[in-house]
Every structure is written in C-alpha cells, then in structure tokens.
Amino acid sequence: MSQFTLNLIVVGASFALYIGIAIWARAGTTSDFYTASRGVNPIVNGAATAADWMSAASFISMAGLIAFVGYGNSSFLMGWTGGYVLLALLLAPYLRKFGRFTVPEFIGDRFYSQGARIVAVICLLVISITYVIGQMTGAGVAFSRFLEVQNTTGLFIASAVVFIYAVLGGMKGITYTQLAQYCVLITAYTIPAVFISMQLTNNPLPPLGLFSTHAESGLPLLTKLDQVLVELGFHDYTGLHTTKLNMVLFTMSLMIGTAGLPHVIIRFFTVPKVADARKSAGWALIFIALLYLTAPAVGAMAKLNIITTIYPDGTAAEPIRYDERPDWMRSWEQTGLLAFEDKNNDGRIQYYNDRSEDFAAIAEARGWEGNEVVTFNQDILVLANPEIAQLPGWVLALIAAGGLAAALSTAAGLLLAISSAISHDLLKSVLMPKITDKQELLAARISMAFAIALATYLGMNPPGFAAQVVALAFGLAAATLFPALMMGIFSKKMNTAGAVAGMLVGLLSTVLYIFTYLGWFFIPGTNMLPNTPDNWLFGVSPLSFGTIGAILNFATAYIVMKLTADPPEHIQELVESIRVPRGAAGAVDH
Amino acid sequence: MSADKSPAAYWSANIRVITICLIIWALVSFGFAILLRPLLAMLPITIGGVDLGFWFAQQGSILTFIVLIFYYTWYMNRLDREFGVDEE
Numbered sequence: 001m002s003q004f005t006l007n008l009i010v011v012g013a014s015f016a017l018y019i020g021i022a023i024w025a026r027a028g029t030t031s032d033f034y035t036a037s038r039g040v041n042p043i044v045n046g047a048a049t050a051a052d053w054m055s056a057a058s059f060i061s062m063a064g065l066i067a068f069v070g071y072g073n074s075s076f077l078m079g080w081t082g083g084y085v086l087l088a089l090l091l092a093p094y095l096r097k098f099g100r101f102t103v104p105e106f107i108g109d110r111f112y113s114q115g116a117r118i119v120a121v122i123c124l125l126v127i128s129i130t131y132v133i134g135q136m137t138g139a140g141v142a143f144s145r146f147l148e149v150q151n152t153t154g155l156f157i158a159s160a161v162v163f164i165y166a167v168l169g170g171m172k173g174i175t176y177t178q179l180a181q182y183c184v185l186i187t188a189y190t191i192p193a194v195f196i197s198m199q200l201t202n203n204p205l206p207p208l209g210l211f212s213t214h215a216e217s218g219l220p221l222l223t224k225l226d227q228v229l230v231e232l233g234f235h236d237y238t239g240l241h242t243t244k245l246n247m248v249l250f251t252m253s254l255m256i257g258t259a260g261l262p263h264v265i266i267r268f269f270t271v272p273k274v275a276d277a278r279k280s281a282g283w284a285l286i287f288i289a290l291l292y293l294t295a296p297a298v299g300a301m302a303k304l305n306i307i308t309t310i311y312p313d314g315t316a317a318e319p320i321r322y323d324e325r326p327d328w329m330r331s332w333e334q335t336g337l338l339a340f341e342d343k344n345n346d347g348r349i350q351y352y353n354d355r356s357e358d359f360a361a362i363a364e365a366r367g368w369e370g371n372e373v374v375t376f377n378q379d380i381l382v383l384a385n386p387e388i389a390q391l392p393g394w395v396l397a398l399i400a401a402g403g404l405a406a407a408l409s410t411a412a413g414l415l416l417a418i419s420s421a422i423s424h425d426l427l428k429s430v431l432m433p434k435i436t437d438k439q440e441l442l443a444a445r446i447s448m449a450f451a452i453a454l455a456t457y458l459g460m461n462p463p464g465f466a467a468q469v470v471a472l473a474f475g476l477a478a479a480t481l482f483p484a485l486m487m488g489i490f491s492k493k494m495n496t497a498g499a500v501a502g503m504l505v506g507l508l509s510t511v512l513y514i515f516t517y518l519g520w521f522f523i524p525g526t527n528m529l530p531n532t533p534d535n536w537l538f539g540v541s542p543l544s545f546g547t548i549g550a551i552l553n554f555a556t557a558y559i560v561m562k563l564t565a566d567p568p569e570h571i572q573e574l575v576e577s578i579r580v581p582r583g584a585a586g587a588v589d590h
Numbered sequence: 591m592s593a594d595k596s597p598a599a600y601w602s603a604n605i606r607v608i609t610i611c612l613i614i615w616a617l618v619s620f621g622f623a624i625l626l627r628p629l630l631a632m633l634p635i636t637i638g639g640v641d642l643g644f645w646f647a648q649q650g651s652i653l654t655f656i657v658l659i660f661y662y663t664w665y666m667n668r669l670d671r672e673f674g675v676d677e678e
Contacts, residue, residue, distance in 0.1 A: 074647035078619045081652045085615045088659045089608050093666075207649060211638025220639025238644045240627070247624050273677045275667055282659035289652050296648045579601055580675040 003393050007146045010397035011404060014184050015161055018177045018408075022165030025173045030441050033170030034101040034420050035269045040175055042276040046283025048178035049267045051185065051405070052413035053080075053258075053284070054291060056138030057470070059185060059406035062292075064378025067299030070237035075247055077292055079254025081285060086259035086482075088281035092268040094489045096277040097578045101269065103262040103417075103481065104425040110488040112571055113496040114430060119503050121425050123480040124262045124417060129454070131263075131473045132414040136459025139407035145335065145383075146400035152460055158408060159456040166412050167448050174412045175270060181405035182287060188402025189291055191395055192385040193298045199389060200305060206297035214304070225304045231315040232307070232352040233359025237300065243533075246541050253546030257474030260482030263410075263417040274581035302381040305388060310351045310373075319348045328387035332380055339375035344368060415455065419448040471543045472514055479506035479549025487557055492575045494557065497564040502557030510549035517542045600673040607665050611658050618654040623647035 027033040040048070058080075066073045098106055104124060108117025136155060143154020165173040190206075197209035201221055214221040226236040235241050258264065267284075268277045309326060310319050322342060332338040340349055344367060353359055354371040386395040423444040428435060435443065480503045487494040487502070517531040529535045531542065540548060566572075577583070622630055627643030637645040670676035 071644055071647060074623060074644075077648060078623060078651045081655050082615065082619055085611070085655050085658055089611055089662055210648070211640075211645065222644075223639035238640045244624055248620050251619060251624070275663070275670065275677060278659070278663040278666060282656065282663055285652075285656050285659060289656060292652060293649055576597060579604075580597060580673075581670050581677050582675045584677055 001393070003396060004148060006393045006397045007400045010394065011147065011401045014180075014401040014405060017180055018161060019164055021176045021180060022168050022173045025165075025169045025176050027168070027170040027172050027441070030101070030424075030437050030444065032172045033441055033444050034416075034424065035266075036170075036172040036175050038099075038270055038272055040270040040272075042271050042280035043283050044179055045175070045267060045271050045276075045280045046285075047182040047287050048175045048270075049264065049280065049284035050287035050291075051178040051182035051409035052267055053264055053288060053410070054185065054406055055135055055410040056142065056403060056407035057134065058291065058295075059189065059403050060138070060142075060379050060382055063295045063299035063302065064381040065299075066296045067303040067381055068378050070235075070241075071239060072242045072247065074296075075251040075254060077296060079251045080258055081288060081292055082251070082255040083258025084281050084285040084288070086255060087264070087268070088278050091259060091265065091482075091485055091489070092277040092281050093274045093581065094578045095265060095485070096268050096271065097274050097581060097584045099269075099584060101266075102420050102424050103265055103485070104421055105429070107481075107484055107488065107499070108425070108429070110571065110574065111484075111494075111496045111499045112567065113500065116484075116496055116500050116503075117425060117429065119500055119507075120481065120484065121421050123476060123503065123507060124421050127261065127473045127477050127481075128263060128414045128418045128421075129458070131261075131470065132411055132418070132451075132455045133458045134470055135407050135411040135414065136455045139404060139411065140459055142400065142403040142407060146397075146403075155456055155459050158404070158411075159452055159459075162408055162412050162415065163449065163452050166415055166452070167445050170444065170448070171266075171270060171416055174416055175267075177412070178409045181409040184398075184405040185402040185409075186287070186290055188395075188398040188405075189294060189382075191398065192389055192391060193294045195389040195391055196301050196305065196385060197297060200301050206301070207293040210297035210300055216308070221304065222300065225300055228304065228307050228311070228315055233356035233363070234353045237303075243539060245539060246544050249540060249544035249547045253478050253544050253550075254474055256482045256550055257476075257478040257546050260477035260480070260485065261473075262421075262477075262481065263413040265485075266417055266420070267413070274584045298385065299381055302385060302388065306381075307351065309388075310349055319350055321347050322349055323347070325349065326388075328384050331387065332384050337375065337377035337380050337383070338373070340372055341374045343370040343372055349373065411455065415448060415451045418451045419444055422447040422451070472511075475510045475514060475543075475546035475549060476507065478546030479510040479553055483550050483553040483557065487554070489575070489578065491561075492572050493566055494561055495564055495567045498557040498559075498561030501560040502553040505556040506549045506553030509552050510545055513537070513545045513549075514542045595673055597673075597675075600669065600675060603669055603673075604666070607662065607669075611662050614654065615658060618646055619651040623651050 031037045065076060095106055100106060104117045104120035107120040108114060139158035140151045140155040143149055143157060144151045165177050193206045194204050197206040198204055200214060201209040201212045202215050203209040203212050210221060212221060214224040217224050222238055226238055230236050268280060271277050271280050312320060322340060329338060349372050350368045351373045352363060352371055386399060423440060427443050428440050483506060484499050484503050487499060516528050519525065519527040533539060623643055623646040630643045631641035633642060635642050
C-alpha cells in the first residue's frame with residue numbers, strides 16, 4: 001500500500017470520527033451552542049482545552065523552535081503552560097460562577113457598560129481572527145503535504161469538516177470532537193518520540209531521555225549536543241544567548257496572554273461547578289504537559305541525530321558524501337524543507353555556522369566554503385521523525401492526522417469565540433435584544449458559517465504576516481482582556497471609566513509599539529524604527545511588550561478609578577457573589 | 591483556621607493561598623529558570639550533565655505548575671466546605 005493511500009485512510013477515518021461525533025452532539029439551545037449546557041466532565045474538558053490550546057504550531061513547529069535556539073526558547077514552554085496557573089487561580093472559577101456565555105458579556109455586565117462590552121468585543125475579534133488565520137493556513141499546508149492536494153483544495157476540505165461539527169454542534173460538538181482530536185494528536189506525537197528516545201538513549205520516555213546518557217558516546221545527551229554544536233561554530237544549546245530582561249518579559253507576556261485568550265477562557269464555562277473549573281485547569285495542564293515535556297526532548301534529540309548523521313565519525317572527521325545521504329533526507333529535499341548546495345564541490349555535506357567569525361579560520365583551514373545545508377526548516381524535526389527512526393508508514397499517516405487534528409481543534413475553538421461574540425454580544429445584546437432563544441441559535445449558526453468563510457478566505461490569502469500576528473494576538477490578550485477580567489474580580493471598586501481607559505491604553509500602546517518596529521499593519525518598510533535591540537525602548541523587544549501593555553493597563557485603570565465615582569451598590573454585590581462558589585449550579589440555565 | 595466564617599474572611603484566606611502559589615509560580619519560572627540560574631549553577635547538583643536552572647526551564651517549572659493547580663484546587667475545596675460556601 002502506498003504512503004498516500006495510507007495517509008488517506010488514517011486521515012479519512014479521523015474525519016469520519018469527528019463527523020460522527022458532530023451528528024451525535026447536535027446543539028438544541030443557545031446554552032448547548034455556547035457552553036455545551038455546562039454539562040462537560042472536568043477531565044473531558046481538560047482534554048478538550050488541551051486540543052483547543054495546542055495549535056498546528058505547537059504540534060509541528062514547537063520542537064524545532066526550541067531545538068534551533070536551545071535554552072533561550074524555554075520561554076515558550078514556561079509561558080504557554082504558566083498561563084494555566086493564572087487561569088486556575090485568578091480567572092476560571094470566578095468567570096464560571098458568573099455563569100454567562102461570553103467574555104465580553106462578563107466585561108459588559110461587571111463594568112455596567114455596553115461601551116466596555118463593545119471594546120472587549122473588538123479586542124476579542126482582533127485576537128481571535130489573527131489567530132485563526134494561522135490555523136487555517138496550517139491546515140491547508142498539512143493537507144497539501146500529506147494528501148498531495150492543492151493548498152486551496154485542502155483548505156476547503158478542512159473548512160467543510162469544521163463547518164459540519166461547529167455549525168451543527170456549537171460548543172457541544174466542538175468539545176467532544178476536541179476530545180477525539182486530543183487523543184489523535186497526542187498518540188501521533190508520542191509514538192515517534194518514544195522511538196527516537198529509545199534509539200539515542202535507550203530510555204523509552206522522551207522527557208527522561210533528554211536528561212540521560214547518549215548511548216553512542218556515553219556522555220549526557222545535552223553535554224554531547226552542546227559539544228557538537230560548539231565544534232561546528234554554533235552557540236551551545238544550554239547557555240543564555242538573549243537578555244534576561246527580554247526572556248522574563250517574553251515569558252510573562254506569553255503567560256498572561258494565554259490566560260487572556262477568549263477561546264481558552266470560554267472552555268471553562270462548560271463545566272458544571274466552580275470546583276470543576278479549578279480542577280479542569282489542572283487536567284488541561286497535565287494533558288498539555290504530555291506534549292510540552294516531549295517537545296523539547298524531540299527537538300534536542302532530532303537535532304543531535306541529524307548532526308551525527310551528517311558527521312558519522314565525529315565533527316573532526318569528514319562529513320558524509322552527498323550521494324550517500326540517508327533516504328529520508330532525499331524525500332524531504334523534494335518538499336523544499338531541506339536543501340543542500342555543494343559550495344566547495346567536494347561531494348560532501350558541510351553543516352556548520354558560517355556566520356561565526358571565530359569559526360571562520362577553522363572552516364577555511366578545512367577547505368569549507370560556506371554552510372551547505374542551505375535550507376533546514378525547523379518543522380522537519382517533527383515531520384521527518386518517523387522516517388528518521390525508520391518507523392512503518394502508518395506512523396507517518398498518524399502524524400498527518402495529528403497535525404490536522406491540532407489545526408482543526410484550535411480553529412473550531414476560535415471560531416466559536418468569534419461567532420458567539422457576534423451573535424450574543426453584538427446582535428442579541430446591542431442590535432436586536434428582542435430575538436428569541438431559537439432565533440439567537442440560528443443567528444449563532446449563521447455567524448459561525450460567516451466566521452468559517454472569513455477564516456477560509458484569509459487562509460487562502462494570508463496577509464503575508466501570519467507569523468508576526470500571533471505575537472500581536474498574545475500581546476493584545478495580555479494587555480487588554482487579562483487585566484480587565486482580573487480587576488473585575490479582584491477589585492470591587494473598579495468602575496467603567498477605569499476599566500475602559502485601561503483596556504484602551506493597553507490596546508493602543510501595544511499596537512503602536514509593535515507597529516513601530518514591525519511596520520504599520522505589518523506592511524514591510526513602514527516601520528518607523530529598525531527592529532534591532534539598540535533601537536528598542538529600554539531594550540524591550542516588541543514580542544515582549546504585552547507585559548508592559550498589561551502594566552500600563554493596570555496603572556491607568558487604577559488612576560482613573562481613583563478620580564471617578566465608585567461603581568453602584570449592586571455591582572459591588574455582584575463581585576461579592578462571584579467570589580464564592582455556592583449557587584453556580586443555579587446559573588446553568590440563565 | 592479562624593472562627594470567623596464571614597465572606598471577608600473566606601476571601602482573605604483565598605487571597606493568601608493565591609499569593610503563596612503565585613510566589614512559587616514566579617520563583618520556579620522567572621527565578622530558578624532565568625534570573626537565579628547562575629546561583630543555582632553554583633550548587634553541586636546537575637541533571638543530565640546540565641545545571642538545575644536548565645531543567646527548571648524545560649521541565650521543572652511545568653511540573654511545579656501542575657502541582658500548584660492541584661494543590662490550590664484541593665485547598666479551596668476544603669476552604670469552601672469550611673466556610674459553607676461549597677456547591678453541594
């Protein structure tokens with residue numbers, strides 16, 4: 001059976017499963033559609049949250065992201081998990097107690113202002129739409145790579161599948177498909193990881209393998225990796241090669257950004273009780289950690305494996321001949337993700353850091369004329385793993401299904417956040433308050449269909465800045481929604497003027513800072529200052545600015561609050577009531 | 591635990607445990623993994639050939655986060671019952 005047929009069967013079977021679930025979990029009311037009627041088991045919700053959270057980028061790119069930078073990119077690991085502590089301690093239980101359908105609804109009610117609600121809707125739409133573009137593009141790429149269809153065709157198939165279960169089932173359909181998608185993606189990720197860990201360290205558990213002995217050399221794996229990298233002129237893997245300030249600020253931005261992402265927060269509206277919301281965040285983190293503890297191991301091991309494949313007799317000896325390279329390199333060269341160029345015409349592949357001035361003399365002495373691995377896409381570390389470990393074809397097919405599961409589950413969660421903000425926060429609350437539950441459900445379905453169409457369109461015509469907008473999404477979530485939600489719960493005296501001023505300052509300062517260095521709306525050439533460390537204000541990278549935006553938000557809100565009137569008595573009572581769990585079940589059918 | 595069963599006492603007990611958890615949260619990530627890494631490196635402990643700070647950056651902080659959330663959940667369930675604000 002060809003690899004293509006195998007991919008088709010495995011991916012087809014996973015899609016049939018998702019559609020089957022969709023038919024079983026149809027939504028009958030708006031409560032079903034927005035919150036799965038708050039009947040989701042906290043452990044199931046944990047797995048669904050993990051799938052909702054882990055995107056195509058987590059699945060395909062994270063291991064490479066860490067492997068190519070080493071220690072410095074641990075920010076992603078800590079940032080994308082540490083946010084769940086903030087969610088569990090500061091937001092999820094109280095928002096569940098409040099018992100409504102959307103994030104802007106909480107902000108509107110707590111700050112007793114439609115204006116505040118609309119500002120929150122705007123922030124939500126900017127965050128979620130920028131985020132969904134990356135997911136749709138990711139799904140399209142996964143399709144074209146594994147199923148040999150055109151990017152656009154792949155995108156249409158992906159949209160059609162999401163359409164079926166998201167429009168039909170709303171949150172209820174999404175939750176149970178996300179559970180299935182989690183199982184698919186974690187299995188697909190773990191199997192090749194176990195094999196590469198066995199091969200390199202004889203330890204079947206990748207997170208333990210990362211910190212154990214490299215079987216071939218007898219050295220600790222990370223020591224060996226540091227060693228070969230330095231011998232080839234790269235910086236070592238475990239050392240610090242950024243500023244501590246930016247590492248702290250970037251980690252913090254990812255943490256509070258994670259806690260402020262609406263599509264993650266709304267998952268906690270689906271559990272029956274406040275205690276379940278806390279517990280569910282813990283389970284979500286366990287399910288996420290299964291992948292996030294494996295990813296750095298996969299990254300480091302795959303990197304070491306590739307280097308030792310190129311230099312079979314050690315870095316001091318000659319590298320392999322180009323025509324003796326392993327089969328997996330040949331097959332990935334065809335995809336363009338890996339490319340060699342024999343610059344010194346010696347028939348061998350020299351892989352080293354040709355930008356290192358210290359190493360230039362050594363390279364010259366050895367007759368090397370530049371790094372000959374001219375393209376080394378970081379995604380290969382995950383995608384080529386099954387072939388490197390010489391696993392059977394069905395494992396590669398599983399990776400295809402896993403990558404698609406990761407992209408589709410995140411896209412569906414984002415689409416629900418977008419459509420509920422439109423049908424519930426804009427239509428029902430502002431434009432047409434008189435519509436019945438049935439009409440609102442129809443409106444929610446129609447806005448979901450529109451959101452999918454928009455996401456598909458943007459996926460086909462990505463605005464050329466897809467990678468950077470994700471930083472914008474995190475920065476904005478950190479600088480706008482997170483502080484507003486937190487102050488709404490923890491400060492009884494926070495009022496409309498304070499919250500709105502805070503959100504606007506957070507929004508504008510973050511957008512301005514990012515656009516100053518990355519260009520207005522990311523259009524190349526329109527940046528006002530070059531994006532280099534010596535131009536950054538106090539050395540703060542635009543990617544790390546979310547933390548500063550959040551601080552400005554808190555400070556502005558506090559000052560404005562002190563200068564304006566206290567919130568009315570019933571709002572202060574509302575805050576009192578969301579602080580205690582009792583009575584949350586009563587909010588099930590609000 | 592005090593005899594005061596008022597909502598205010600419940601809330602301040604909650605704030606206290608949140609503060610403790612967040613101090614640990616910051617200590618393992620921003621502290622051990624980044625700012626205090628050079629200090630930890632002076633300890634005669636290595637994991638897999640690397641100093642402790644690297645382990646905290648790649649695994650230790652994540653594992654601590656999981657423990658923190660479950661500890662908080664357990665603590666709050668107990669507190670909820672004690673103050674009679676649980677959902678049963």
